[in-house]
Amino acid sequence: MISPHRSHPLWFAFLLHRVSGLALALFLPLHFYVLAMALTSPEALDGFLSWTDMTIVKLAEYGLVFLLAAHFFGGLRLLALEFLPWSPRQKTLAAGAVALAFFVSTTFFLSAV
Amino acid sequence: MAAETDKPEKMMDVSVWRGGPDGGAFESFKAPQQESQTILDVVTYIQQNEDPSLAYRFACRVGMCGSCAMMVNGQPRWTCRTHVQKVLKDNKLVIAPLRNLPVIRDLATDMTVFFDKWTAAEASFTPTKTRHDPMAPINPETPERLAASEAIECINCAVCYAACDAVAGNEDYLGPAALNRAWTLVNDVRDGGHESRMDAVSAAGGCHNCHSMGNCAQFCPNELNPTASIAGLKRATVKAALGLRK
Amino acid sequence: MLDLRLYMLQRLSALILAPLVLTHIGVMIYAVQGGLSAAEILGRTQGSIPWMLFYGLFVAAVSVHASIGVRAVAAEWFGVRGSALSGLTLAVFAILGILGARAVYAVTAL
Ligand code: SF4
Ligand code: SF4
Ligand code: FES
Numbered sequence: 001m002i003s004p005h006r007s008h009p010l011w012f013a014f015l016l017h018r019v020s021g022l023a024l025a026l027f028l029p030l031h032f033y034v035l036a037m038a039l040t041s042p043e044a045l046d047g048f049l050s051w052t053d054m055t056i057v058k059l060a061e062y063g064l065v066f067l068l069a070a071h072f073f074g075g076l077r078l079l080a081l082e083f084l085p086w087s088p089r090q091k092t093l094a095a096g097a098v099a100l101a102f103f104v105s106t107t108f109f110l111s112a113v
Numbered sequence: 114m115a116a117e118t119d120k121p122e123k124m125m126d127v128s129v130w131r132g133g134p135d136g137g138a139f140e141s142f143k144a145p146q147q148e149s150q151t152i153l154d155v156v157t158y159i160q161q162n163e164d165p166s167l168a169y170r171f172a173c174r175v176g177m178c179g180s181c182a183m184m185v186n187g188q189p190r191w192t193c194r195t196h197v198q199k200v201l202k203d204n205k206l207v208i209a210p211l212r213n214l215p216v217i218r219d220l221a222t223d224m225t226v227f228f229d230k231w232t233a234a235e236a237s238f239t240p241t242k243t244r245h246d247p248m249a250p251i252n253p254e255t256p257e258r259l260a261a262s263e264a265i266e267c268i269n270c271a272v273c274y275a276a277c278d279a280v281a282g283n284e285d286y287l288g289p290a291a292l293n294r295a296w297t298l299v300n301d302v303r304d305g306g307h308e309s310r311m312d313a314v315s316a317a318g319g320c321h322n323c324h325s326m327g328n329c330a331q332f333c334p335n336e337l338n339p340t341a342s343i344a345g346l347k348r349a350t351v352k353a354a355l356g357l358r359k
Numbered sequence: 360m361l362d363l364r365l366y367m368l369q370r371l372s373a374l375i376l377a378p379l380v381l382t383h384i385g386v387m388i389y390a391v392q393g394g395l396s397a398a399e400i401l402g403r404t405q406g407s408i409p410w411m412l413f414y415g416l417f418v419a420a421v422s423v424h425a426s427i428g429v430r431a432v433a434a435e436w437f438g439v440r441g442s443a444l445s446g447l448t449l450a451v452f453a454i455l456g457i458l459g460a461r462a463v464y465a466v467t468a469l
Contacts, residue, residue: 004187005212005276005328010340014278014326022432025425025451032418032458038401039465045397052395065387072380075373081325082370083348086341090327104384112391282435283360321366322431350363351370 013094017074020067027064058112066105073097122146125201127155129167130209133218139207152185152192152200156208156220169220176334179270183220184209189275191268191334212275227271230287235313236294239306249303261300264293264342266335273329273339285318289329289339292320296342299349311353320346360434360444365427372424379417404466411467418459426452 037045051057074097081090122145131140142159153171160167171181176194183192185200186207197206214222231237242249251258273289274280280288295314298304314320320343329339361369390399404410430448433439439447 005189005332006278008327008331010325010327010331011278014324018324018432021425021428025429025455028421028425028455029458032455032462035462036458036465038397039461039468042397042401049395049397065384068380069384072377072384076377078325079370079373079377081340082344083351086338086344108384108388108391111388279435285360315363317360317362319362321361321363324431347366351367354363354367 009091009094013074013077013097016070016098017078020071020074023064023067024071058109061112062105062109065108066101069101069104070098073100125197126205127159128205128207129156129159129220131167131219132216134216137216137219139209146197146201150197152183152190152195152197152206152208153181155197155206156183156192167220168218177268179268182211182270182272182275184212184275189272189332191270191272194334211271213277213280214271214275222271224271227274227288227290228269230318231269231291231294233313233318234287234291234295235306235310236291236298237306238298238301239304239310241303241305251302255302257300257302260345261297264297264337264339267294267337268335270334273333273337276328276332278326278328279322279324283318283322286322287314287318287320289323289343292323292346293329293337293339293342295320296345299346311350314346315350315354320350323347360431361427365430368423369427372420372427375416375420376424379413379420382413383417401466406469407467411463414463414467415460418456418463422452422455422459425455 034045034048037048052061074094077090077093077097080087080093087093124143125146127142127144128139129142131137142163144155144158144163147154153174156167156169157171160169169181169183171193172178173180174193176191179191181192182189184190184207185192185195186202188200189211190200192208200206208220210216210220211222214224214227217223253259253262267290269290271290273293277286277289279286292314295310298310299307323340323343325340325344327340330337330341333339390403404414426448429451430444433447434444
C-alpha cells in the first residue's frame with residue numbers, strides 16, 4: 001500500500017484526510033442515532049452517556065476528536081491551496097495542521113478526564 | 114583502460130520486469146557497476162550483453178525527449194538522467210515499466226492513453242492569428258506569462274502520470290501532465306480556446322478529481338508543479354462558473 | 360468521478376462547515392467537563408431556535424460533504440462505477456440527512 005512513490009509528507013496528509021473523512025462519515029449515523037434517543041428514550045441516552053465515563057470510551061472519543069480536528073485543519077489547508085495563491089510551504093502547513101489537531105484533541109481529552 | 118580491467122568489476126543485481134499486456138514477472142540479471150552510470154546504461158548493458166530481446170524505449174539520452182521513463186525501485190524516474198549511485202539500494206535495482214499505463218512489452222509502455230488525454234484536456238494551442246499577422250508581442254513579466262512559464266518545460270515523460278494515485282483509481286482522470294499543459298494555455302493571451310478548454314477540464318475526468326497529494330510534483334524530473342497548476346485550473350473553473358472573470 | 364458541479368458543492372459545504380465545526384469542537388470541550396448527561400445537553404439545546412438552525416445547517420452541509428467524499432473513495436479505492444456510484448452517493452446523502460434531521464429535532468424541539 002505505502003510503496004516508495006507514496007512516502008512523502010503530502011501523500012500522508014492526503015491519506016490522513018481521506019481516512020479521517022471516511023471514519024467520520026461512518027461515525028455520524030451512530031452519533032445521530034444516539035442523539036435521537038433523547039426523544040424516544042431519554043433513559044437510554046443517559047445510560048449510553050454514563051458509558052462515556054469509561055477510560056476506553058474516553059480514549060475512543062479522543063481519537064474521534066483528533067480525526068475531526070485533523071480533517072478540519074487539513075481541509076483548511078486544502079481550501080487555501082485551491083483558492084488562494086500557491087504557497088510553497090505546503091509540507092510545513094500540513095505538519096502544522098496535524099500539530100493543531102493534536103493540540104485541540106488533547107485539550108478536549110484533558111477536559112474530559 | 115588498463116586500470117579498469119585490472120580491477121575486478123563490481124557486479125550489482127538487477128531485477129527487470131519482463132512480459133507483455135497479459136502479465137509478466139521479474140527476471141534477475143547481473144550488471145557491472147561503472148562510474149557516472151545511469152539506469153538507462155544498465156538497461157542497455159543488459160540488452161546488449163545478456164538478452165537482446167529486452168524491449169525498452171529511449172531516444173535523446175539527455176533528458177529532452179521524455180521517452181525513457183520507468184519505475185526504478187518503486188519510483189517513476191527518467192532513466193537517462195538517473196544515476197545508479199543515487200538509487201542503488203543494497204546493491205540492487207528493480208526496474209519495471211511505468212505504472213498506470215498498459216505494457217507493450219517488457220519496459221516499453223503504450224503511451225497512447227496518456228497522449229489522448231492531452232487532446233481530451235484541449236492541452237494544445239488554439240491560434241487566434243494567421244501567419245500573415247505580425248508577431249504577437251509578449252511581455253514576459255505579466256502574472257499570466259509568469260504562471261505559464263513556471264509550468265511550460267514539460268517533456269511529456271509521464272513520470273507524474275505514473276506517480277498519481279488519482280489516475281490509478283480513475284481511468285477517466287486526465288492526469289497531471291495534460292492538466293498542467295492546459296493551465297499554461299489558460300495563461301496564454303494568444304490562445305483562443307479558452308471556453309472549450311474550461312469545459313474540457315471540468316468534465317467527469319477533469320481537474321476536480323485531483324486530491325493535491327503532490328506525487329506528481331514530488332517526482333517530475335523537471336521540477337514542475339502540476340499540483341499548483343491544477344489548483345489554478347480549479348480556481349479558474351470555479352470563477353468562470355460563478356460568472357467572475359478569470 | 361467529480362465534475363465541476365460536485366466539486367463546487369463539496370467545497371461550498373466545506374466552507375459552510377468550517378465555522379460550524381470550530382464551534383462544535385469548542386462546545387464539546389466546554390460540555391465534556393464534569394461528564395456528559397442528557398439533562399445537561401438537552402437543557403442547553405431544547406427549545407432553542409439558534410441551536411436548531413446551527414445544527415440543522417450542520418446536518419445539511421455534512422450530508423452533502425460526506426456523500427461526495429464517500430463517492431470519491433468508493434470510486435477510487437473500491438472500483439464502484441456508474442449507477443451504483445450515483446446510488447451510493449444519494450444513499451449516503453439520504454441516510455445522513457434523515458438520521459441527522461431526527462437527531463436535531465430530538466435535541467432541539469420542545
Ligand atoms: S496532486 Fe493531483 S495530479 Fe498530482 S499526483 Fe496528486 S492527485 Fe495526481
Ligand atoms: S509534468 Fe513533469 S513529470 Fe509530468 S510529463 Fe511533464 S516533465 Fe514529465
Ligand atoms: S532518453 Fe530522452 S529523456 Fe531520457
